[in-house]
Amino acid sequence: MIDDARVRVTRFDFAPGAETGWHCHAMDYVITAVTDCDMRLELPDGTVNDVMVPAGTAYRRDEGVEHNVINAGDTSMSFVEVELK
Numbered sequence: 250m251i252d253d254a255r256v257r258v259t260r261f262d263f264a265p266g267a268e269t270g271w272h273c274h275a276m277d278y279v280i281t282a283v284t285d286c287d288m289r290l291e292l293p294d295g296t297v298n299d300v301m302v303p304a305g306t307a308y309r310r311d312e313g314v315e316h317n318v319i320n321a322g323d324t325s326m327s328f329v330e331v332e333l334k
Contacts, residue, residue: 290317
């Protein structure tokens with residue numbers, strides 16, 4: 250959506266069961282849920298967290314977060330990620 254000197258903005262749309270694949274965030278970032286997001290977060294230590302991020306809400310994380318995000322719901326989910334350069 251945007252990729253300039255200050256931010257990278259990307260919309261992600263996931264069908265049920267789709268996943269990001271393992272990745273490590275190289276920048277601080279903010280996620281804003283476009284739809285209700287029933288997320289399963291797999292962490293490197295083997296921990297699995299199921300979280301519901303309601304549509305219209307946001308959260309932020311620092312660079313260095315490593316995880317795999319899975320749509321654990323039975324409907325599509327969408328969110329916008331803003332990475333801070």
